Each structure stands twice: as structure tokens, then as C-alpha cells.
Amino acid sequence: MRGFIFDLDGVIVDTAKYHYLAWKKLANDLGIDFTEEENEQLKGVSRVKSLEKILDWGNKTISEQSFNELMAKKNDDYLSHISKMDESEILPDVPRVLNLLKKKKQPISLGSASKNARTILERVSLKNQFDAIVDGNDVSKAKPDPEVFLIAAKRLNVKPENCIVFEDSVAGVEAANVANMISIGIGSKDVLGHADYIFSDFTEISDEFIKSLIEN
Numbered sequence: 379m380r381g382f383i384f385d386l387d388g389v390i391v392d393t394a395k396y397h398y399l400a401w402k403k404l405a406n407d408l409g410i411d412f413t414e415e416e417n418e419q420l421k422g423v424s425r426v427k428s429l430e431k432i433l434d435w436g437n438k439t440i441s442e443q444s445f446n447e448l449m450a451k452k453n454d455d456y457l458s459h460i461s462k463m464d465e466s467e468i469l470p471d472v473p474r475v476l477n478l479l480k481k482k483k484q485p486i487s488l489g490s491a492s493k494n495a496r497t498i499l500e501r502v503s504l505k506n507q508f509d510a511i512v513d514g515n516d517v518s519k520a521k522p523d524p525e526v527f528l529i530a531a532k533r534l535n536v537k538p539e540n541c542i543v544f545e546d547s548v549a550g551v552e553a554a555n556v557a558n559m560i561s562i563g564i565g566s567k568d569v570l571g572h573a574d575y576i577f578s579d580f581t582e583i584s585d586e587f588i589k590s591l592i593e594n
């Protein structure tokens with residue numbers, strides 16, 4: 379029995395652009411520059427770690443209270459973006475792959491660092507496609523720690539070595555590898571060279587490839 383685990387941000391939906399807008403506003407308000415390249419480095423990284431990195435890049439030290447206020451502010455801003463999302467923001471061919479897995483009766487879980495995962499899945503009407511949802515509210519250790527994927531495997535009742543993970547971030551691919559799962563990188567070969575397979579997006583993943591994962 380196989381188990382299929384999907385990261386959310388950058389795999390199912392392109393929410394990196396909304397994280398970017400919210401982090402940029404926050405950084406700029408603090409007088410810190412924030413580029414798209416820096417945003418790349420925040421992919422797969424938890425909210426707390428992301429703010430720590432931004433403050434570090436700007437050489438800023440702040441009190442714990444200000445830190446918590448900034449975290450809440452960033453999330454409010456991010457929520458204002460994702461509250462407008464709908465099905466049109468599902469990345470190309472993701473529904474085809476999910477539907478094929480459903481048709482083949484394969485267990486499917488989400489494995490995301492985001493605490494907003496459920497909200498986003500509801501906005502894009504995909505929540506019902508998942509047999510399990512493991513997100514930032516369920517874990518104490520962030521990717522590259524494999525915790526999120528190991529919990530997903532457990533909830534699906536599938537052994538880690540029989541799980542297949544779709545990930546767009548360096549930390550996420552590493553987490554899947556550490557968990558002894560098959561890692562499928564979604565993105566650039568230059569960035570995700572440590573994945574077992576790499577595709578630029580789901581349009582490159584054929585039904586035959588998915589079927590071969592199920593059968594082997």
C-alpha cells in the first residue's frame with residue numbers, strides 16, 4: 379500500500395506570492411529591504427523562522443512582545459490575500475493527479491508547515507480530497523525535520539518507506555529523504571537536485587508515472 383503526501387504552498391497553490399507581499403510590507407515598514415530572492419529562502423520555512431531570518435538580514439533585534447505582534451500582523455495581512463482565493467488558483471494539473479489517485483483508491487495526505495492550510499484548502503475547494511491533513515498546527519519541529527511527513531504516514535496507516543512526497547522546497551525534500559520516503563521535487567533541478575525525481579510542475583507528471591509509483 380502506497381501513501382501520497384502533498385506539500386501545500388508551491389505544490390498545490392502558488393501562495394508564495396502572497397507570503398512575499400506580506401513579508402515585504404512588514405520588512406519595509408521596519409526599514410529592511412526584502413527581495414524576491416530572499417523570499418525564495420523562506421519557502422517551506424515556518425512563520426517564526428521566517429521572521430527571525432528577516433530580522434537577521436536587517437540586523438534588527440526586537441523584544442519578544444514586538445516579535446509576536448509582528449507575527450500576528452504578517453498573518454493578518456497574509457489572510458487578507460488568501461481570503462480572496464478560489465479554485466482558479468490551483469496549480470495546473472494538480473486536480474488531474476489528485477483525481478487519478480482517488481480513482482486508484484490511494485490514501486492522500488497534506489503535509490504542510492502552514493497554520494493556514496485548512497483555510498486555503500477550503501478556499502480552493504480541495505479539502506475533501508484529503509484523507510488526512512497534517513499542518514503547522516500539528517508539529518513541533520519544522521522541515522527539514524521529518525515530523526510532519528511521519529505524522530502523515532501514521533494517519534494514513536502507511537509505512538514511511540511506502541510514502542511518496544511532493545515538495546517544492548529544499549527543506550521539504552530533505553525532510554522527505556530523512557523520513558525514508560520517495561521525494562518528488564516540484565520546481566527547478568538547480569534547487570531540488572537532492573530529490574529522487576524532479577518535475578518543473580504537474581503538467582510534466584504523466585498518468586503512467588503515477589501508476590508506476592502505485593504499482594512498484
Ligand code: BG6
Nearest residue numbers: 387421422424425491492493494
Ligand atoms: C510554508 C511556506 O508552507 O508555510 C512558508 O512555504 C510559510 O513560506 C510556512 O512561512 C508557514 O505558513 P503560515 O501560513 O503558517 O504562516
Ligand code: MG
Nearest residue numbers: 385387388546
Ligand atoms: Mg512548499
